[in-house]
Amino acid sequence: MSVSKKQLILDAALVLFVDNGIDGTSTASIAKKANVANGTLFHHFQTKADLVHALYLMIKEQFAQQISPNNANGNSIEQLASNVWNDAIDWSVANPNKLQFFKLVIHSHILSATIRREIMNQQLGFLEQLIIAGQQQGIFAQYPLDLILDNCQGQFLSVSSFFIERPQLTGDIKYREAAFKMFWNTLG
Amino acid sequence: MSVSKKQLILDAALVLFVDNGIDGTSTASIAKKANVANGTLFHHFQTKADLVHALYLMIKEQFAQQISPNNANGNSIEQLASNVWNDAIDWSVANPNKLQFFKLVIHSHILSATIRREIMNQQLGFLEQLIIAGQQQGIFAQYPLDLILDNCQGQFLSVSSFFIERPQLTGDIKYREAAFKMFWNTLG
DNA sequence: GTCTATAAGTGGATAGAC
DNA sequence: GTCTATCCACTTATAGAC
Numbered sequence: 001m002s003v004s005k006k007q008l009i010l011d012a013a014l015v016l017f018v019d020n021g022i023d024g025t026s027t028a029s030i031a032k033k034a035n036v037a038n039g040t041l042f043h044h045f046q047t048k049a050d051l052v053h054a055l056y057l058m059i060k061e062q063f064a065q066q067i068s069p070n071n072a073n074g075n076s077i078e079q080l081a082s083n084v085w086n087d088a089i090d091w092s093v094a095n096p097n098k099l100q101f102f103k104l105v106i107h108s109h110i111l112s113a114t115i116r117r118e119i120m121n122q123q124l125g126f127l128e129q130l131i132i133a134g135q136q137q138g139i140f141a142q143y144p145l146d147l148i149l150d151n152c153q154g155q156f157l158s159v160s161s162f163f164i165e166r167p168q169l170t171g172d173i174k175y176r177e178a179a180f181k182m183f184w185n186t187l188g
Numbered sequence: 189m190s191v192s193k194k195q196l197i198l199d200a201a202l203v204l205f206v207d208n209g210i211d212g213t214s215t216a217s218i219a220k221k222a223n224v225a226n227g228t229l230f231h232h233f234q235t236k237a238d239l240v241h242a243l244y245l246m247i248k249e250q251f252a253q254q255i256s257p258n259n260a261n262g263n264s265i266e267q268l269a270s271n272v273w274n275d276a277i278d279w280s281v282a283n284p285n286k287l288q289f290f291k292l293v294i295h296s297h298i299l300s301a302t303i304r305r306e307i308m309n310q311q312l313g314f315l316e317q318l319i320i321a322g323q324q325q326g327i328f329a330q331y332p333l334d335l336i337l338d339n340c341q342g343q344f345l346s347v348s349s350f351f352i353e354r355p356q357l358t359g360d361i362k363y364r365e366a367a368f369k370m371f372w373n374t375l376g
Numbered sequence: 377g378t379c380t381a382t383a384a385g386t387g388g389a390t391a392g393a394c
Numbered sequence: 395g396t397c398t399a400t401c402c403a404c405t406t407a408t409a410g411a412c
Contacts, residue, residue, distance in 0.1 A: 005396080021297035023211030027388060037397045042389060044395090107295040109209035143366035147350060151370050154346025155339055162338040178331035182339050185373045193378080214405060225379045230407060232377090 006044045008034040010055050018097045022052060022108045049110050056105050059098045060123065066091045068126055077134045078184065084130065085156075085180050092160035093170045099160050106157075124149050131187065140187040148187065155183055194232045196222040198243050206285045210240060210296045237298050244293050247286045248311065254279045256314055265322045266372065272318065273344075273368050280348035281358045287348050294345075312337050319375065328375040336375065343371055 003011075012034035016025040027048055031041045045051035067087050069080055092099040102123075106116060131148055134140040159179050162169075169175045200222035204213040215236055219229045233239035255275050257268055280287040290311075294304060319336055322328040347367050350357075357363045 021211065023209065024297050026386075028386085038388095039390080039392095039398075040396050046389095048388065103295060107291060109212050141366075141369070143370060144363055147347070147363055147366055148370070150346045150350040151343055151367075154342040154344075155374075156342075157346075158338045158342025159335070162335060175332055175335055178329075178335055179339075181329070182331060182336070182374045185376060186343075186370045188373060215407085216405075226406095227380075227408080228378055234407095236406070 005034070005036050005040055009036055009041055009044060009051070010058060013051060013055055014059075014097050014101055017052075017055075017104060018100045022104055022110055027051075052105065052108070052110055053115070055101070056111075056119065059095075059101060060119075062095075063088075063091060063098070063102075063123070064126075069130075077130065077137060077139050080130060081134075081184060081187075082180055084126065085183055086176070088156060089160060089163060089176070089179065093163050093167070096164040099157075099164060103157055103161070120153060124153060127152060134187060143187075151186060152183070155186065159183075193222070193224050193228055197224055197229055197232060197239070198246060201239060201243055202247075202285050202289055205240075205243075205292060206288045210292055210298055215239075240293065240296070240298055241303070243289070244299075244307065247283075247289060248307075250283075251276075251279060251286070251290075251311070257318075265318065265325060265327050268318060269322075269372060269375075270368055272314065273371055274364070276344060277348060277351060277364070277367065281351050281355070284352040287345075287352060291345055291349070308341060312341060315340060322375065331375075339374060340371070343374065347371075 009030060013025070013030045016030055016033060019025075027041055028038055030051075031038045034041075041051070045054060067084060069084055075083075105111065105119065108116075111119075128145065128149060131140060131145065135142060159182075163175075163179075197218060201213070201218045204218055204221060207213075215229055216226055218239075219226045222229075229239070233242060255272060257272055263271075293299060293307065296304075299307075316333065316337060319328060319333065323330060347370075351363075351367075
């Protein structure tokens, strides 16, 4: 067995959640798509909400790994911001289901409001540092940080979805540059 | 009877949808909260999806009425944009459930993808005109219109939610001006 | 139009053998 | 860990009396 049943369940769940919504996907259908027995699913995940949360944590880790700026030294704020933004967009386009799942989780009621808020904060930690640095250097306007972060998340989710729905535009430099420019202008 | 049963059902549905999600709300619970029999609900709305759609149409009409710029003449683009943006934020803060319901519908799978896309386009019609005018006057950058619209919707939904979750900041001029500035900067 | 009663099916979750 | 079999509460929607 090359892939664990637990992983098969998570993989099947992701596809079904994106296609039918989280509430619109039954645990039975997940087990069936994963070629796993119903009971096996509940052996690995106590409840459906636990499954959703575990799937989120798995994807979040992958996302964070791709996005975290690994060579911050010597780059301008704008270059750093461009790297982070475009890495995030690239990740979304390469993993459309995972980005869509993020959106589903944020708006779903299956996880508590507390967990959903925690989700958002964790995901934007790196961005927060960058904005604070930019404000200290006088590059960015002194808008309230919490408002900036919510605004940026809104832009990221909507623009990611835009590119996911139009794969032929992903490599279009005019669109890609415009997307970053709009994001960047927001901060100034 | 001052309010029709149909309206009572719509009112009850809105509250329950926002609290528990659309899929998380049963038709039985809607009927119960509306003090109406189960069968009455299905007399007025053939299916649950029909009820959701009808509720959306009702709210959309109210929103459009508040937002549509009624005195476009003689104002600068920036003044027009400010009016539209702040009217939209004011409406959201005054009708938090209705704004949250918009978000639920956009991300719900209960309505077909076609209808959801139509929803977005309709809601941003007035904004499209304003952006085109601004581009023609050279005030805005020549970013692709479809990308701008998706970006703006993302900003509006996230910033509206921000103010709804923090009512004490609604009247805070620093926050309100920052919110508009960020939106406005995006376009330049 | 409104009600009661109920159909017909699905949901998440459990028990217990292997 | 994995499976089969099953419980039972709940869901959307309908039938038919008033």
